[in-house]
Amino acid sequence: MSLTKKIIFGLLAFGFTGLAVVLLVGLNVEERPKITVAGNAQNGATLLQTAGCYACHTQAESANGVYAGGAALVSPFGNFYAPNITSSKQHGIGDWDIVTFERALRQGVNPNGQSYYPAFPFMSYRSLTDQDVADLFAALQQVEAVEKDHRDHEVGFPFNIRLGLKPWRWLFSTVKPLKIDQTTSVGRGRYLVDAVAHCGECHTPRNSLGAPIPPYLGGADLNGDWAPPITARAFEQMEWTKDDLVYFLEDGMLPDGDFIGSSMVEVIEHGTSNMPFEDREAIADYLFSLVQR
Structure with a gap:
């Protein structure tokens, strides 16, 4: 066997060995x-509301009940519910304790130890x-049982095999929390954008495997529904002011007097419109301070 073939076979063997190790070890929690x-x-x-739980887990115009399950989140990999x-x-989370809830919310691990699909924004909630x-x-414990x-x-093959989420998480995911100082308006805004409202989940581009890639908040195509960039430069190019953004997050009205459409309507109606004014102002302060990262 030639040296070139030996190198190729060696690399393949190394790759398969690494993949096997990743599949066999536990999730990165x-x-x-x-x-x-x-x-x-x-x-x-x-x-x-502000974290998007109502918007995702409640199907609009349905008799299913509040928080009883949402409409499809359509993606290139299939439909997630x-x-x-x-x-x-x-059928719900009535028998969960705080430990189970925390692992699900911040680490993306279900009670059976399996990973949630990253359609659930645990990488932001971390x-x-x-x-x-x-x-x-505490709030969910008081929600009426449905x-x-x-x-x-x-989800089609091979994405319906949850075992494949292990190498995905190994390559792209982290559960280490961001250290965010909320004592300033910009810091509070960062916490709301990066963690609570998880804006980057929609406004950050993704690679062919569904993992976020730079530029953060640089805009993304959501199956034909464009989520625009929301950095300081983008707002400057659109000639938006901080006040424009603050009031947009309250009622969806654009600076020209028109109103936003598409999925952002739900984000505002069931999310940002429920925030205190100071929080919407903090989001504007943060996004207008964000040149790019």
Whole structure:
């Protein structure tokens, strides 16, 4: 065998060995100290809106019930359906404890130890504070139980094999939280954009395997629905001011007096419009400080 063939076979063997190791080892989760702070259900109810939980887990114009499962999230890999997160013990999360909830929310791991598909934004939620996690859990415990099973994802081969999520997470995912100082308006805005509202999930481009790639918040094609760049330079080019953005996040009105359409309507109606004015202002401060990263 020639030296070239030996090198090729050696690289292939190394690659398959590495893949086998990744498939056999556990998910890249980070055991955190158990959350001990008491949850505030009232604050959690607001967070359920601003974090997109209502928008994704409640199917509009349906008798399914609030938080009983959402409409399809259409992607190049298939259709994903948000599950029932009501207090139902059989079909929802009524029998979960705070540890199970935290692992699902911030680490993307279900009660069976399997990874959630990254259609669920756990890579953004990884930076949620303990208090916000506790508040969300307290609010969901008070949601009326809906005895309805979740709808299975419609994902074709090979993406329907969850084992393949292990190498994906190994290559692209991290569960280490961002260290975000919320004592300033810009810092608070960063926390809301990067963690709570997970804006980067839609406004950041992705590669052919669905992993986010630079430029962060640089705009992305969502199956024909364009999510524009939302950096300082982009707003400058559109001649938007901070005030324009603050009021847009409240009612969806564009600077020219028209109103936004597409999926952003739901984000505003069930998300950013429920934020306190100071939080919308903080988002504007952060995004206008963000040149590119």
